[in-house]
Amino acid sequence: MTPASSRVTVVGSGNWGSVAAKLIASNTLKLHSFHDEVRMWVFEEILPSGEKLSQLINQTNENVKYLPGIKLGKNVVADPDLENAVRDATMLVFVTPHQFVEGICKRLVGKIRTDAEAISLIKGMEVKREGPCMISSLISQHLGISCCVLMGANIANEIAVEKFSEATVGYRKDKQTAEKWVQLFNTSYFMVSAVQDVEGVELCGTLKNIVAIAAGFVDGLEMGNNTKAAIMRIGLREMKTFSKLLFPSVKDSTFFESCGVADLITTCLGGRNRRCAEAFARNGGKRSFDELEAEMLQGQKLQGVSTAKEVYEVLRHRGWLELFPLFSTVHEICIGRLPPTAIVEYSEHTPKFSLVGGSAQFF
């Protein structure tokens, strides 16, 4: 029997973080190579009752605020002290809102074990003009440790009630580490597989939101499933092309994984990006995304709209706009430069979404 050498800390305790803790906690109990206890860093909140969130989690074994009604497993220990939570961990699971990652990493410098390894479950990296700011890189650079990613068609509340789902671990070089992450997350209802393609996996998790906006436009225009499927396919192709232009190491096969086609399907069927874009198109673009967001999302921001803008800047900067008609059209619709119907109007600029004939595939 291998000694229980691995200790896991989940950095974050929102909806998805709590589900991740539950998945992990069921495995650390079963697998001898992991310590049973899963530590979960909780950004402390005082609840309306006056109680502290972390204490309530430890008393009830539920995250009463972000995942009510779901037992996390008795081996999950909520800890409001970040430094204390990570001190002994050899495996760090990052699952915070993306805007907090950098601040957290800065606080963790010198506070973690030197042999620790990280994984990021955070979707929503930024795409800067000089290239995307990968969250896995950000973690690696700040902390000097390797960082994998886990992405996929993962609606937290559906996995919380153990509905069948899949996920993809992206790793850079070390297959053994990837296998350990797969072991840690994989359950009978959450099937995880690993691919050697961190960038491809991580980019999927961000770029899909642009496609979801396009799919929402199609829904709002009531164009039917046929058109929607075509738009999703073209979107998937642009995701692949864009990722490969930025990182030549990105693999086509990654887009067949859960992080690719499956997450795209989930996001284009449900999801708030799709929903707001549908409302935008129904209103003929006359109500802005800012207005619809405020009304429909209670203060949350749409990632798709800002990602489309960021990607558009990259495309313009590099002279790639013509290669990405769907991505660029989505942005131009979002800012009111084109009407929502432009998502399927090409007669004036054919070939737009597809180069006619055998040359249709850019890659």
Added chain:
Amino acid sequence: MTPASSRVTVVGSGNWGSVAAKLIASNTLKLHSFHDEVRMWVFEEILPSGEKLSQLINQTNENVKYLPGIKLGKNVVADPDLENAVRDATMLVFVTPHQFVEGICKRLVGKIRTDAEAISLIKGMEVKREGPCMISSLISQHLGISCCVLMGANIANEIAVEKFSEATVGYRKDKQTAEKWVQLFNTSYFMVSAVQDVEGVELCGTLKNIVAIAAGFVDGLEMGNNTKAAIMRIGLREMKTFSKLLFPSVKDSTFFESCGVADLITTCLGGRNRRCAEAFARNGGKRSFDELEAEMLQGQKLQGVSTAKEVYEVLRHRGWLELFPLFSTVHEICIGRLPPTAIVEYSEHTPKFSLVGGSAQFF
């Protein structure tokens, strides 16, 4: 100006055949390399009014029975005489129900031009134990001419009203011929591209129906979009793996085309296979597919159920059952050997749908 050397005949005049004739007719008018006239062979029917279908099509320029309300183009000429319809054609578009193809081909032997070329729009080839009986091969073999295929996310009635869609032409060797088919079908709202992979394209059109049955089960069990996306992804993977095992020339990239991922999405969102499978699961498998078909489909047969059976026979015969858990589970649910919930139950036979870790991809 090239002489108008190509004459097109559409063999078939059902719903999809009529839409194909409309698409083609709009292009033959525009493109000088095609004769304007598009001949459409009509299996003659006497309508309740006593009129002949072919005459009424020529009078009204509509297929009043199978595509009412849509003008086909004045250059479409309905012809109830099969031999006469094909006599001068250099381009034959086959779009009949699949069970009639062989009989039609036998009637056409010696009646077509020797320099004619064919394309098949027919989904629903049979998968026999010794391998699939490709409709394109059947046409090629009987008539001694080359045969391409055109498949994709193509709901005829949506394309008829010019909603944006895409399609894929699969060709064997001759890229020039493929380009000619693309020219003939491509419009601003129907974007066609060509791939050198007849078998991959044609198999997609058949195997997707098995996945649609699986997706319908997930809908009937109300498992949510997350699970449905996972099942669709696994289905796509099995489509790819099965096609490549049968035809090593099949390309991964074909499954990113309209015939692959897009047609799969359309079929799993709408479609009668999905709908009947949903009803089957809602009834806990207690009402047979035969019964549901009779009630829901007015005499039409579900291709997914019979294709699942045919594919199962191939898998069993070749010892491949373990490699195709989704395909085989669909069949076992259809025949009542497993309950509908089995579509997502793997705990007893893990790894079932995914080999854990980096070895997840069979190809």
